Amino acid sequence: MWFGIVSLFPQMFSAVTAYGVTRRACEKGLIEVHTYNPRDYTYDKYKTVDDKPYGGGPGMLMKVQPLTDAISQARREAPVGTKVVCMSPQGARLDHSLVTKFHEWGSIILVAGRYEGIDERVLQKQVDLEVSIGDYVLSGGELPAMCVIDAVSRMVPGVLGDIQNAQEDSFAKGLLHFPQYTRPEAVDGDKVPDIVLCGDHAKIRRWRLQQALGRTYERRPDLLRSRTFSDDELMLIVDYLRDKGL
């Protein structure tokens, strides 16, 4: 997976290139992260990268020419046809299906804006899609861009070990994750549920499915709206709710 990042703070991306699973993915060449800093495309003495908004109002916008030139350079180095995505509160909500789509693209250019944002004409002419990680405003698009890099990288074969793949992220199945436990068996008198300790893997698998279904029903019923259930799954949910006195 090829990532091109347009950002005024490229060093922030060491958070994904220098740590953990995504670091190993970079080292193994499974993902590439290339950064393009608009400041490198300024020609004035002060390397100006921000500009005042027409019509007044607080704050500044990304200056058009350095941003456009940085995006153009990313396009030149990206695989032909690579799409440009801008991280912004005005964007489509990032979810598992969008992450899957980005992975299928094979390459992506992520624009991480700063200040109050980006000139609308740059968005209209240079950006294929705006994407948001949630309904809140951040100081820049870098952290949202790193969320995209991490989530998409986890879909690249070889990035996650077989163990983690076997666990397959719950959102891939459209359900919340079941509760998990590790040593000790009792924490302040709170015991691990007997079912988890019983060693019967069929029963444990069933209990985990029931927990995933029940918790999703309780906490995120919106995730279940488009899901079809087997009779067995419906029974599991009914039992779950009965056990919880709901």
Ligand SMILES: NC(=O)c1ccc(NCc2ccccc2)nc1
């Ligand atoms: N919720 C998000 O995904 C998000 C993305 C970026 C951001 N701030 C930078 C910015 C602001 C306005 C326009 C373009 C970029 N804040 C939140």
